[in-house]
Structures are given as structure tokens and as C-alpha cells.
Amino acid sequence: MLLATGLPAVARADNGSSQLDASLLLYGExxxxxVYEPTVRVTRLFPDGQSLSGQLGLDVITGATPSGALPxxxxxxxxxxxxxxxxxxxxxxxxxxxxxSPPDSGAIPVTxxxxxxxALDLDWQKPFGLITPALGGHFSRERDYQSIGGNAKLSLSIxxxxxxLTAGAGxxxxxxxxxxxxxxxxxxxxxxxxxxxxxxxxxxGMVGFSQILSRRWMVGVNGSLSVEDGYLTEPYKVVSLxxxxxxxxxxxxxENRPTRRNRRDTLTSSVYHLTRDILYLSHRYYWxxxxxxxxxxxxxxxxELGETELGRDAYLQPHLRYYxxxxxxxxxxxLVQGAPVPAVLSSDERLGPLRTATLGATxxxxxxxxxxxWSIRAEYIRQFGKGHPGxxxxxxRDFDLFPPVNIGxxxxxxxxxx
Amino acid sequence: xxxxxxxxIPPEPGAASxxxxxxxxxxxxxxxxxxxxxxxxxxxxxxxxxxxHVAEREARRVEAKFSRYRDGNIVHRINHSEGRPVSLDxxxxxxxxxxxxxxxxxxxxxxxxxxxLRRIWxxxxxxxxxxxxxxxxxxxxxxxxxxxxEDSTIRMPAGMEIDLGGIGKEYAVDRAAALIRAxxxxxxxxxxxxxxxxTGPCRGERPWRVxxxxxxxxxxxxxxxIDMAAGALATSGDARRFVLRNGKRLGxxxxxxxxxxxxxxxxxxxxxxxxxxxxxxLSTLAYLMGxxxxxxxxxxGAPFWIL
Numbered sequence: 001m002l003l004a005t006g007l008p009a010v011a012r013a014d015n016g017s018s019q020l021d022a023s024l025l026l027y028g029e030x031x032x033x034x035v036y037e038p039t040v041r042v043t044r045l046f047p048d049g050q051s052l053s054g055q056l057g058l059d060v061i062t063g064a065t066p067s068g069a070l071p072x073x074x075x076x077x078x079x080x081x082x083x084x085x086x087x088x089x090x091x092x093x094x095x096x097x098x099x100x101s102p103p104d105s106g107a108i109p110v111t112x113x114x115x116x117x118x119a120l121d122l123d124w125q126k127p128f129g130l131i132t133p134a135l136g137g138h139f140s141r142e143r144d145y146q147s148i149g150g151n152a153k154l155s156l157s158i159x160x161x162x163x164x165l166t167a168g169a170g171x172x173x174x175x176x177x178x179x180x181x182x183x184x185x186x187x188x189x190x191x192x193x194x195x196x197x198x199x200x201x202x203x204x205g206m207v208g209f210s211q212i213l214s215r216r217w218m219v220g221v222n223g224s225l226s227v228e229d230g231y232l233t234e235p236y237k238v239v240s241l242x243x244x245x246x247x248x249x250x251x252x253x254x255e256n257r258p259t260r261r262n263r264r265d266t267l268t269s270s271v272y273h274l275t276r277d278i279l280y281l282s283h284r285y286y287w288x289x290x291x292x293x294x295x296x297x298x299x300x301x302x303x304e305l306g307e308t309e310l311g312r313d314a315y316l317q318p319h320l321r322y323y324x325x326x327x328x329x330x331x332x333x334x335l336v337q338g339a340p341v342p343a344v345l346s347s348d349e350r351l352g353p354l355r356t357a358t359l360g361a362t363x364x365x366x367x368x369x370x371x372x373x374w375s376i377r378a379e380y381i382r383q384f385g386k387g388h389p390g391x392x393x394x395x396x397r398d399f400d401l402f403p404p405v406n407i408g409x410x411x412x413x414x415x416x417x418x
Numbered sequence: 419x420x421x422x423x424x425x426x427i428p429p430e431p432g433a434a435s436x437x438x439x440x441x442x443x444x445x446x447x448x449x450x451x452x453x454x455x456x457x458x459x460x461x462x463x464x465x466x467x468x469x470x471h472v473a474e475r476e477a478r479r480v481e482a483k484f485s486r487y488r489d490g491n492i493v494h495r496i497n498h499s500e501g502r503p504v505s506l507d508x509x510x511x512x513x514x515x516x517x518x519x520x521x522x523x524x525x526x527x528x529x530x531x532x533x534x535l536r537r538i539w540x541x542x543x544x545x546x547x548x549x550x551x552x553x554x555x556x557x558x559x560x561x562x563x564x565x566x567x568e569d570s571t572i573r574m575p576a577g578m579e580i581d582l583g584g585i586g587k588e589y590a591v592d593r594a595a596a597l598i599r600a601x602x603x604x605x606x607x608x609x610x611x612x613x614x615x616x617t618g619p620c621r622g623e624r625p626w627r628v629x630x631x632x633x634x635x636x637x638x639x640x641x642x643x644i645d646m647a648a649g650a651l652a653t654s655g656d657a658r659r660f661v662l663r664n665g666k667r668l669g670x671x672x673x674x675x676x677x678x679x680x681x682x683x684x685x686x687x688x689x690x691x692x693x694x695x696x697x698x699x700l701s702t703l704a705y706l707m708g709x710x711x712x713x714x715x716x717x718x719g720a721p722f723w724i725l
Contacts, residue, residue, distance in 0.1 A: 086640050087439070088455055090688055091612035091631030092655035179464040 016046045023413035030406040036060040042418070050126040059117035059142070117142035130157045138172075144235065147174045149202075166208040166222075174200040178235030185233065185256035186341055198231030216273040221266065228261040239347045240334040255346040257330070263288040276304040291329035292351060297322050305365075311374070314365035319379065321358035327351060355384045360409075372416035381407040434474055436467055441621065445470030449477040450485070450587055452611025456598070459605040459620040469601065473594040473608055480590035484513070484582045486533070496572060497579045503571045511570055513582065513589060520699050521562045527706050528699060531574075532674035533581025534559050539672065539679070553677040560674055588613045588652055588698035595694070612653055615694045619647035630723060633685040641725055646690070652698035654705035655686035671705055682709040690721040 025037040039057035046052075119140035125132055131154065138149040151170035158165065176199075181192035204226035212218045237255045269282035280300040287293040298321045305314040328351040330344040360379030367374060383405040434447035443466035445456040456473045458466045483491050496504050506514065520528040538548040538556055559577045566573040574580070582589075587610045595608045595615040605618035607626050616626045625647045629640025633655050644651070654671065673680055687704045691697030700720055704711040715722040 086627045086629030086643055087442070087457060088607060088609050088614065088626070089612065089629045089631050089640060090609075090614055090644075090651045090653045092633070092653050092686060180468050 018418035027409040172202040200230035278302040294325040311365035311367040317362040319360040325354040377411040457607040476594040529674035588694040591694040650694040650697040653688040654701040
């Protein structure tokens, strides 16, 4: 998605200047994935106002989900007479003996997965009087996904710089190559139909309008649309099959999504300057042809603290955000075994009925004696969903199929002129 | 976190876990009321994950279909048929056919209708023992020969029950192993609750190292180690479920002809077979032979370990 704003603000100087921005994002979903994302950006600002910036980012995604088993508490079996430990045990039935103890008797068995994503972004812009063109390029790669993209933007400042019009376009050429191969959709996930790369093309466009209404107040409206074409299915996601009478899960099939998606959104934002503080308010409305619609309301209040023990130019910025989403037309919590299988279907909760509420705050300051600016942003996100849909059977009625998820994130950032 | 589709994360199948031990992947999950394991000799973690998933799914499928405890499945329908004929699908017919063959070849010692005896025997380590009259009464509802079985249909007199618990796990092991073997050439070992099947040997000509559980200290130590390249192992014994009578432990496998637990049964008998269901049947029968277990297994010609 293209943003209406451009590059980070850099102090102008006659000889040009450079700036380094480094940040570390720590993100964790309770009981689920954890992400560590360090990024580094270098920006060079030239005397004529031209700027060039490059950013390198890494995403380290890990999951260490306990399997529910408890530590055995007993040391691994040792065969009298020495030799290597056994790998597994045979035993009479009636309570176990199926496996050897884990190598470390105190360890909790977990499902581990990890993925590493590297991304490189380059951006350039140059003002020519009232017109400012900008270009950007993106490349990222991870174990099962590659993305190459470019975007171009043009800003026009009119009416004594009070109004800015922006138009932009972007394209992305992504490829999905799932681990283990591409699964046959709507089947048990053991059938692999190939190991080729599955392309996904995204073309997007945006227009934006921002207006300074008074010394204190600036508003903006953006609209964007994008068309996605190609492999849009989540390669590892499955839909559960339920027994028609008991509701117990008896199997699962791989999901399948349409090969095209038209997305639109509009973003309305307002920035209001009080005496020293700033109030940011925005609303985004999104809709697409998969049936997903969403509303986001975002509120930030930047409170200037001035000089504090931590440093000067300190500020505290609390943040509130509320997001609601209606599910995709083909979203389902599960399928009753024996019922006809639709051509497209998914149980991915990111396409389901979803609400999230975010509460967070950012603390920023410039440390004494250094030119660098620090900021720490902490956020708590709670994700809700409608966990008791009408179409489930049997025991599934008793389960909350969409339990709330607690998510926390922490961003540490440091900016310094070079 | 709204990001590009690239941040997709494989789902966690139930409570299964995948860890690495030396050069093999070990997948674990719970099914059929037992700890289940799949060991795969590969360096490819996503292959291991996929195979674990295959094994777990098959274990749950077999359990759902043949467990005595699930309402609505074929076993439930047969056990509540009140003498009416019940038609069988191919898989159930094959499994019951196997049970019928075992019944015949063991002269009635192997009998899947003996499950009703559990009504009067509770193997919880206590000393409750039923009376002769109670046993005689229940024995009236035991006997595979009473079942009419023809043309893919089964007719069972009211009051009788079939219980596939004695071969269900072994069958699930064989099925899971077949599904895994169709998907990889890597050596693997499938172990559901102590009944296992392995192909191999592992890379470097290394055999699988299987321990026989010590019946005195179940789950804690191996009494003996079997090094095997390939084959199926099943163990019968009384280590965990027993009744005390006059201070003697009576194991939980009942002689379907007498309705009583076997006396002088070996503590633990492990048999190596070509399939898990074969190994399981032989170890159960050997156990039922009591003092004659060793003789019986020598006649069968299958490798065995009696502890």
C-alpha cells in the first residue's frame, strides 16, 4: 500500500546532511508467534532538497508453542551395560510407554518454527518548485516468499502551499513457493502439485489531497485501490472437517482463495496543533470484492514534556486504535463432513469477523550531550472475534472458536545525524 | 500484524510437537489415550512436519472410526444393533476378517467379543474379583462363533459387543506407516502407545534403538535394548493394569474361554513381526498362553523377548 506521506523529516542544511535511523521491533502474540525486526535506514539529504534513502530490515519470526505435554521429570532411560540411549520404547498398553523421555527431563515439548525475512527499500525524491516526484523500490525474501516492487509518486503544491495533491502508482511482483511444495487445494494436505513458484501480482494506485485549514489544523483525504492477481491462498492454512453429529474434528482440507482481489480504501486524517501538543485523528474505511470491509479509528495525542531527566525535547504520545472487520464471503470456521465443498473457502482468522483494540504510548527524547533522538513505543493489542457462529454442530457449540488473543509490541528507535 | 502474505506460519496441529534428537526428527502427540511418536531419519524439517501430520491424522481417523467410546461410528452401530444386520465398509470388513482369522487360528483364544468381560473386571490395582456366577453370566455374551458374518454384513446377538481395542492401535500404526512410506524414502519409525513399526536402517547403516519398558518401573527405564533395522514390535504384559488377588498380580488380558485373567503369564512379552498387527496378535496370544508363552512363540518362529 502506498502512503500519502513521504520520507522521514530530515533537518535541512546547506551542505546537505545525512541521518541514520535504527529501530528494533519486538512483537509477540500470547501463545503464538514472536517477531523480532531490526531495521536500519540511512538518509542523505542534498542541498537542492533531493533526498535518497536506503533501508535494510530483518524479520526474525519464531514460535515456541508448548505442545501441552508436561516435562517428564525422569531422566532418560539408560540400558544396563552402557551404550547409546534408546530412541523409543515398546511397552504393554495401558497408559503409555510409547516414547522415550525427552533428552532433558525438565524440558517442555514445543513446536518450534522459525523464519527469516530480509528486506531492502530504496527511496528517492526531488522537489522541482511546486512539483515533487518520488520513486521507490522494494525487495524482500524469506523462506517461502519473495517480493519485488516499485512505486512512483507525484506531489503538487498549490494555492500558496496550502493544498497538496498527490497521485501515485505501484506494482509488486511477488512469488510464493511454499515449503514442501504447493498443496492441492481443498484436499488433505499431503498431495503436492508442484514445487514451482506461484506468482502474485499487485498493481495499485492512489490519489491524495491534503489541505492546511488554519495555522493549527491540517486535514487530508486519500483513496487507494489495488488489484491482486495470482496465488492468493495461504499455503499452510487448512479448514477443519467436523463430524455431522458429534461436531468432533475428523479431518481437514487445505484452503483455497480466489485468484483475484480488488481492494479499495479511503483514509481521512486530521492533525491539530494545540499550543504545544498535537492531536492526530484518522479514520480508514476499507472494502474489497471478497466481502471484507473494515473500519479503523486511530487517535494519538502528542504531549510535549520539554526538558526532563531523560533528555530534552521529550514527548509522551498515548495511542488508541479500534479496528473492526466483517468476514470474507468464503470464510468459515469449519465444514461439516459430507457437505458439498465450496470452490473457495478459508478458516484464516485474519479473514474472519475480527475486532482489535490497541492501547499504547510512545516516549521520545533527545538525550543530553548527544544529538541522537530516542523513542520507545509500547503497545498492547487485544484481538476479539465472534467465537460462536451459528453454523457449527455438536461439541463445537461449546467451544469458543475464536478466543481472544493478547498481543504486545515494543519498538525501540534511535535517530542520529551522521 | 497486517503484513504481506509472506509472513505465513504453518499451523500447529493440535498439541503435536516436533523436536530434533541427533540426526532424526521426533514428532509427538497424544491419540488413542496414549503417547504417540513418529521418528524420521531426515534433515528436512518441513518433511518431518508433514509426515507427523499424516501420522497424527491417520491415528485420529482410525480412533474415531473404530473406538468403542465414540457415538455413531461403525463399532457403535454394531454394538447397538440388537441383532439386526449391519453392513460394513471395505476397511471394517477387512479388519473384522483379520480378527476372524486370528480367532480360528488361535482356537478361540483371540476373540474381539471378549470386551464385555470388562464389566465385571476392574484392573485398577485393587483386589476386587468377581464371583464364578458373575463370570459365567457374562461369558454367555462372549464368543466370535456366535456372530453371523457374510456378504459384507454382520449380525451380532443382542448383549454382545465387539471391542477392537486389542488390535486398533496396531492397525493404526500399520496404516500410518503405509501412508508415510508412500511419501518418503527416508527411514522412519511410528510408535503408538508402545506398538511400533519401522523401516530402515537409518543413514549410516544405523539401526533403530528400541527399549523394552521395564515392567517393574513402567515408563522409567528400559530393561533391554533391541537394535532393529526394520519391522514391527508389540509388547503384551501386565505392568500397568492388574488386579491383586492373594498378593498375586493378575494381568488385564482375559482368557475369553474362561473369563479369567491368565495365570503365570509372562511379565512382558515382545514380538517382532512383519506388520504391527501381526506382532500385536502374536504377543497377545503368547501372553494368553501363560506358562506356555515361550513354547508357543518358538512354534510360530517369530523373534521374541520374554522378560
